[in-house]
Amino acid sequence: EVQLLESGGGLVQPGGSLRLSCAASGFSFSSYAMSWVRQAPGKGLEWVSAISGSGGSTYYADTVKGRFTISRDNSKNTLYLQMNSLRAEDTAVYYCAKHYGGYCSSTTCYGLDQWGQGTLVTVSS
Amino acid sequence: QSVLTQPPSVSGAPGQRVTISCTGSSSNIGAGYDVHWYQQLPGTAPKLLIYGNTNRPSGVPDRFSGSKSGTSASLAITGLQAEDEADYYCQSYDSSLSGSVFGGGTKLTVL
Numbered sequence: 001e002v003q004l005l006e007s008g009g010g011l012v013q014p015g016g017s018l019r020l021s022c023a024a025s026g027f028s029f030s031s032y033a034m035s036w037v038r039q040a041p042g043k044g045l046e047w048v049s050a051i052s053g054s055g056g057s058t059y060y061a062d063t064v065k066g067r068f069t070i071s072r073d074n075s076k077n078t079l080y081l082q083m084n085s086l087r088a089e090d091t092a093v094y095y096c097a098k099h100y101g102g103y104c105s106s107t108t109c110y111g112l113d114q115w116g117q118g119t120l121v122t123v124s125s
Numbered sequence: 126q127s128v129l130t131q132p133p134s135v136s137g138a139p140g141q142r143v144t145i146s147c148t149g150s151s152s153n154i155g156a157g158y159d160v161h162w163y164q165q166l167p168g169t170a171p172k173l174l175i176y177g178n179t180n181r182p183s184g185v186p187d188r189f190s191g192s193k194s195g196t197s198a199s200l201a202i203t204g205l206q207a208e209d210e211a212d213y214y215c216q217s218y219d220s221s222l223s224g225s226v227f228g229g230g231t232k233l234t235v236l
Contacts, residue, residue, distance in 0.1 A: 046227065
């Protein structure tokens with residue numbers, strides 16, 4: 001059974017930093033791209049960042065580019081999101097999610113077939 | 126404002142058929158990128174409902190179907206059931222943004 005377990009959320013002051021982790025099990029972790037998707041309270045889903053299976057390619061939404069860094073440790077089956085210079089508008093539940101293939105191939109970009117339960121990040125003074 | 130446009134809400138009576146539209150542009154759906162649909166029940170994580178425009182993952186009832194044409198896609202739900210009451214999101218890739226994009230979401234109410 002595929003499991004994705006996020007951790008690391010919490011309350012942080014504006015301008016602060018936080019690192020989220022996502023422990024994966026039940027599948028060949030290094031074979032699949034992974035993404036972070038967030039959902040502000042009462043709002044819709046927003047894609048944040050993605051990383052290829054090898055970790056060699058990374059992708060970011062414009063809203064977080066230059067502030068957030070996605071990475072993975074395939075030896076530990078763990079995905080990370082380092083969040084710096086946090087703002088109030090970054091307050092959200094952050095989900096880690098698995099793509100059902102790579103991120104994109106020459107003909108398609110893959111959807112997200114498994115999701116974690118989410119971890120809440122609150123940016124407030 | 127989302128790159129992919131969905132109606133904020135739709136409703137239908139049990140047993141009826143509803144459709145949810147997802148309108149994009151020439152840099153996402155119209156460029157040929159696949160559309161995926163997710164169902165989010167209250168208080169839970171999203172679940173993949175339709176992938177690759179028309180495909181259902183194992184375990185998703187055949188009451189759910191997807192289609193795509195031009196710069197738009199649609200999710201159809203037939204034989205509405207109370208348990209279908211949820212938020213539904215479309216998702217694709219946008220070449221101008223070089224990243225994935227979601228629709229704003231549609232709340233389905235079963236009357």
